Amino acid sequence: MPDRNDPFLPPDDEGRALARRLLAEARHAALAYADPAAGTPMISRIAFGLGCDGTPVTLISTLSAHDAGLRAQPLASVMVGEPGAKGDPLTHPRLMVQVRAEPLDRAAPDLSAIRERWLADHPKSRLYIDFADFGFFRLTPIAALLNGGFGRAMKLAPADLRP
């Protein structure tokens, strides 16, 4: 039984595999970002995928509030892992990742590979991926917390998340 005063389990291979699976299967995420003016925590749903090296990426519009937020303050957090329809949603595993967000220039060398993988994983995004206001951000992990339900939390490092 976990010590309720130190609720983190030591990282193990099962936890690392679960974290990588949550990242690989996620097609959207919740994003916590700072309001560009006030600095207060804001939230948004974003599309979510992995680049070819396994680093998380998102495709967002410059018209969105979180685009301005991430450009002003690149430190942000994402959460992946959907609760199922049954049972207590807090017992379903989810992964929270602190990230540094970086807009990808249209001339970035790996952009076409990221775009191809994104289209394979998000086929409906073909409708808007080439709109002038849409662009990719890389979300480089800084730290992560896996929560597999009450008493099953585990701190993970960026290396633990790599495929």
Added chain:
Amino acid sequence: MPDRNDPFLPPDDEGRALARRLLAEARHAALAYADPAAGTPMISRIAFGLGCDGTPVTLISTLSAHDAGLRAQPLASVMVGEPGAKGDPLTHPRLMVQVRAEPLDRAAPDLSAIRERWLADHPKSRLYIDFADFGFFRLTPIAALLNGGFGRAMKLAPADLRP
């Protein structure tokens, strides 16, 4: 067709009704809060419900990182509205609410009514609701953004959210 340079529709009754439905049906939410030490945006899944006057509430453990975060910086944001299993998740409606979080003292006069409604809406929480480390926070709305899909965003005021 919405003006892509001013993506907000004027508030209307359909939007207000959708926002109230998303709040009433939500049993969990994504929470953006500030890290108590660094101030950077953090994210967590929380249990979510409404108090008897329709104000959002959550039940959290003092062992959670977001408990310390909300006590240090009460300004936070929550997102409700689950994407379905099919279609582009970004076309599914969701509501983002900026809130002021306030822990409810065990002696608060409305606590027993909040507890009864919470147990009716979250029957599995009976397992832990009376643990010494669990307590309610009231999440009083400050501002809200309803997003019903691309080009269907609407800013709403706290009064628009009340049942």
